[in-house]
Amino acid sequence: MTRVLASVFGPREVESRADIKQDRAIVKCEYAMANFSTGERRRRGKADRRSTELSKVIRNTLEQTICVELLPRSQIDICVQVLQADGGTRCACINAAALALADAGIPMKDMVSGCAVGYLQSTPLLDLNYTEDSGGGPDISVALHPNLDRLVLLQMDGKLPPDVFEECVALAVDGCKAVASVMRTELLRHVKRQAVAQQLTS
Numbered sequence: 001m002t003r004v005l006a007s008v009f010g011p012r013e014v015e016s017r018a019d020i021k022q023d024r025a026i027v028k029c030e031y032a033m034a035n036f037s038t039g040e041r042r043r044r045g046k047a048d049r050r051s052t053e054l055s056k057v058i059r060n061t062l063e064q065t066i067c068v069e070l071l072p073r074s075q076i077d078i079c080v081q082v083l084q085a086d087g088g089t090r091c092a093c094i095n096a097a098a099l100a101l102a103d104a105g106i107p108m109k110d111m112v113s114g115c116a117v118g119y120l121q122s123t124p125l126l127d128l129n130y131t132e133d134s135g136g137g138p139d140i141s142v143a144l145h146p147n148l149d150r151l152v153l154l155q156m157d158g159k160l161p162p163d164v165f166e167e168c169v170a171l172a173v174d175g176c177k178a179v180a181s182v183m184r185t186e187l188l189r190h191v192k193r194q195a196v197a198q199q200l201t202s
Helices: 049-063 091-101 164-200
Strands: 003-012 025-035 075-084 113-120 124-126 139-145 152-157
Touching: 003 091, 003 152, 025 049, 025 091, 025 113, 025 124, 025 164, 049 091, 049 152, 075 091, 091 113, 124 164, 139 164, 152 164
Parallel strands: 025 075
Antiparallel strands: 003 075, 113 124, 113 139, 139 152
């Protein structure tokens, strides 16, 4: 199982005046893996190439989701840290960040959910674990706005024939919709628990 911790800070004042956008908020994202997140006990710096690449992928996905035009001249920081990696960290981080944004009250165009599909032994597999992900087959990461039915991320590692590619993307979209349903249910439960807690303390 992959476990991710996501935090959202903002909207707040932009750190650098040179980065200020008069018509929208800027979004910054930092992705990191804890040293103990995999069986390999090695140092993982914040600036390694994979972390930098995934930070950009997650930021681009979330920038398309946040109503940045409603928060001009501000900055939103999103930090995601993988505590336990068992495949699918990119999509798990997008899902965790989306929940954190909703909990922080950041306005969004739609919920965003991510899911990955791999193709091993001529079979599409949804939500690969570490062993399957290490099998060397092609894999596709997808993120979806489920209510708008709009893809905001489509990234493939490897090559697939067009018909197989379409089959895998369709499976990933179905996975995104299923994940979004679970996320929506858990958000509703969270809001209800917060409302009860506020009544008890008021």
